Amino acid sequence: MITSNNGFLFEKRPAHGILSNFWMFPLVKVADLKVAKDADEGQQLNALENQFLETYRLKIHVTKLGGQPVTHTFTHQKWRITLLTANLAEHVDLSYFPGKWIPASAFKTFAFTKVQDKMWQRYQKQIEK
Numbered sequence: 001m002i003t004s005n006n007g008f009l010f011e012k013r014p015a016h017g018i019l020s021n022f023w024m025f026p027l028v029k030v031a032d033l034k035v036a037k038d039a040d041e042g043q044q045l046n047a048l049e050n051q052f053l054e055t056y057r058l059k060i061h062v063t064k065l066g067g068q069p070v071t072h073t074f075t076h077q078k079w080r081i082t083l084l085t086a087n088l089a090e091h092v093d094l095s096y097f098p099g100k101w102i103p104a105s106a107f108k109t110f111a112f113t114k115v116q117d118k119m120w121q122r123y124q125k126q127i128e129k
Contacts (some may be wrong), residue, residue, distance in 0.1 A: 001025050001083065001123055002060060005090040007103035010110075017053060018074075023102065023110050023118055028039070045084070056097040060086040067126050072115040079115060 002009035002025075010023045028048055033039075035047035040057070045062050052058045067085040072079045093101065102110065 001065075001119070002058075002086045004086055004088045004092070004101065006101035007106070008101065009088070009094075009097070009099060010102045011097065011099035019113055022113050022116070023099070024113065024116050026099070028111060048084070055080075056096075058088065058092065060088065062086045065123065065126050067122060070118045070122050071116070072118060081115070081119060083119060083126070085123075 009026065011026050013019050013022045013024060015021055026049065030044060033044060033047040033051060035043055039047070041064075045064075048062055049060055052060050061127070062084040065085050067083070070081040070083065071077075072081070112120070
């Protein structure tokens with residue numbers, strides 16, 4: 001979950017495929033990272049940061065949010081999502097990112113998937129600690 005004074009960074013899913021046209025917290029499959037299959041967690045996080053820089057021109061530093069991963073089961077697959085956090089300046093250039101800032105106060109006006117709601121609930125629970 002990437003935050004700034006503007007809110008949370010969301011990406012809009014493509015018009016076709018699973019969860020089409022929904023706004024989502026950015027999700028990245030570990031298998032899609034440019035890193036060795038036996039890479040440790042630190043190497044995976046570095047690969048994710050590099051991917052955001054190369055793809056979106058966004059320099060992020062991610063940290064793992066405490067607590068258990070979020071799990072969600074679709075009819076044909078099970079997701080296990082490790083929540084990560086990063087903070088960006090409010091005036092960062094998003095012209096290469098397929099999304100926008102959404103303040104938490106506006107979440108009720110957007111259609112989110114169940115898995116996104118689970119991620120949001122877990123995030124709130126962890127930051128309250």
